[in-house]
Amino acid sequence: MMNPIWEPEFEAADAAFVARADELSRSHFAGRAAEIDRLQEYPWDNVKRLTSAGLAGMFVPRQFGGGGSTLTAAAAVVERISIDCASTSAILCAYQLGAFPLLLAGTDAQKEQYLGALVGGEGVSFAISERGAGSDPAAMSASASPEGAEWLLRGEKYWIGNGGASRYYVAFVKTDPSAGARGISAFMVDKTLPGITIDEYVDKMGIRGTQTSNLKLDVRVRDSERVGNLNRAMPLALKTLTVGRVMVAAQSVGLALGAFQEATQRAMTRETFGSPIVDHQAVAFKLADIATEISAARLMLYEAAHTYDRGGDVAALAAMTKLFASEVSHRAADAAVQIWGGLGYCKPTKVERIYRDQRIMEIYEGTSEIQRLVISRAIRAAARP
Numbered sequence: 587m588m589n590p591i592w593e594p595e596f597e598a599a600d601a602a603f604v605a606r607a608d609e610l611s612r613s614h615f616a617g618r619a620a621e622i623d624r625l626q627e628y629p630w631d632n633v634k635r636l637t638s639a640g641l642a643g644m645f646v647p648r649q650f651g652g653g654g655s656t657l658t659a660a661a662a663v664v665e666r667i668s669i670d671c672a673s674t675s676a677i678l679c680a681y682q683l684g685a686f687p688l689l690l691a692g693t694d695a696q697k698e699q700y701l702g703a704l705v706g707g708e709g710v711s712f713a714i715s716e717r718g719a720g721s722d723p724a725a726m727s728a729s730a731s732p733e734g735a736e737w738l739l740r741g742e743k744y745w746i747g748n749g750g751a752s753r754y755y756v757a758f759v760k761t762d763p764s765a766g767a768r769g770i771s772a773f774m775v776d777k778t779l780p781g782i783t784i785d786e787y788v789d790k791m792g793i794r795g796t797q798t799s800n801l802k803l804d805v806r807v808r809d810s811e812r813v814g815n816l817n818r819a820m821p822l823a824l825k826t827l828t829v830g831r832v833m834v835a836a837q838s839v840g841l842a843l844g845a846f847q848e849a850t851q852r853a854m855t856r857e858t859f860g861s862p863i864v865d866h867q868a869v870a871f872k873l874a875d876i877a878t879e880i881s882a883a884r885l886m887l888y889e890a891a892h893t894y895d896r897g898g899d900v901a902a903l904a905a906m907t908k909l910f911a912s913e914v915s916h917r918a919a920d921a922a923v924q925i926w927g928g929l930g931y932c933k934p935t936k937v938e939r940i941y942r943d944q945r946i947m948e949i950y951e952g953t954s955e956i957q958r959l960v961i962s963r964a965i966r967a968a969a970r971p
């Protein structure tokens with residue numbers, strides 16, 4: 587029987603990436619997911635497999651050794667892996683987030699060095715947040731001051747996805763503290779440099795196989811390590827986050843699909859009052875609602891990715907897609923736990939893990955409130971005479 591959830595159709599090149607992800611996820615990631623969650627263990631084996639299958643750097647242009655994929659393919663791969671293991675897909679998303687400032691504004695030399703390293707398995711992480719500056723990154727306190735041909739970077743970044751696991755970091759710091767959002771620049775830093783310390787790892791509710799850390803900076807870097815224009819890194823961060831939001835939407839759809847599959851399977855087999863619980867309309871309607879919402883979120887996801895691939899501006903659409911898909915995944919995870927009853931509340935059921943993994947979708951790369959802020963700003967801008 588056909589799955590009632592809307593299915594995207596892919597061009598041959600995109601479909602080849604998805605088939606590779608499907609194979610890896612089925613044969614390796616699905617079986618490891620519960621263990622890496624329980625042990626809170628960074629799955630280096632999964633990362634190596636993603637790297638050798640050409641998926642870690644699939645979106646890096648071919649001239650720098652990557653797969654030259656579309657965003658559509660990258661989203662589809664993340665969606666597919668998220669069905670089985672949200673930690674592994676979050677690792678892949680963090681690779682993309684780290685790479686995009688370089689893709690968008692890096693010099694050829696920077697792209698060759700850092701994207702080449704990423705394709706070979708040495709990750710690049712995106713470091714803008716601080717303990718005191720998440721939704722409002724312009725409130726950051728890390729700074730860089732000029733010292734001859736070098737910059738002295740000082741401060742502490744926090745919540746860095748793949749922190750410690752990545753070799754390189756795109757660190758956003760203030761280069762003109764009096765200019766607010768117009769005084770921020772981005773620099774590449776290498777974790778092996780003296781003056782870089784990573785010594786705090788966050789103990790998380792979900793996506794526990796990912797590593798999230800601090801990044802202490804007290805380091806000199808050459809001006810050639812600056813990514814993009816001086817004091818203009820905030821628009822670069824926002825463009826990067828636009829792409830990142832499409833990827834979080836993909837993760838959300840994958841998690842919702844995982845929840846739907848588990849809930850359907852349980853509803854078909856668990857019997858109460860002499861019949862499978864799917865025969866109780868209250869249960870069947872929950873499945874109907876989730877299937878409808880996932881289809882809508884998926885349609886938005888692939889439209890956003892296609893529009894980006896065609897060169898369109900997706901800043902508002904990406905915010906809407908992330909907002910909607912992340913909240914759909916919340917409702918899907920909640921319904922799946924409910925359908926699983928007491929077991930759904932207990933480890934090691936997959937729905938219990940999805941329920942925890944899902945929650946970050948509404949927080950990172952801009953909370954749901956920040957997405958609503960982005961959308962309402964777009965509405966105001968369009969309505970202005």
Ligand SMILES: Cc1cc2nc3c(=O)[nH]c(=O)nc-3n(C[C@H](O)[C@H](O)[C@H](O)COP(=O)(O)OP(=O)(O)OC[C@H]3O[C@@H](n4cnc5c(N)ncnc54)[C@H](O)[C@@H]3O)c2cc1C
Binds near residue numbers: 683713949
């Ligand atoms: C697991 C994980 C991974 C992460 N990965 C990265 C990473 O790789 N790189 C990186 O730089 N950062 C990363 N982050 C940071 C993440 O992006 C921030 O946590 C997020 O943007 C929210 O910032 P905050 O935690 O400071 O919340 P706050 O900004 O303190 O917000 C608290 C609450 O207030 C609300 N709020 C704030 N301002 C407004 C407003 N103007 N209107 C309405 N409501 C508002 C928020 O929506 C939220 O509900 C990660 C975080 C986590 C937990």
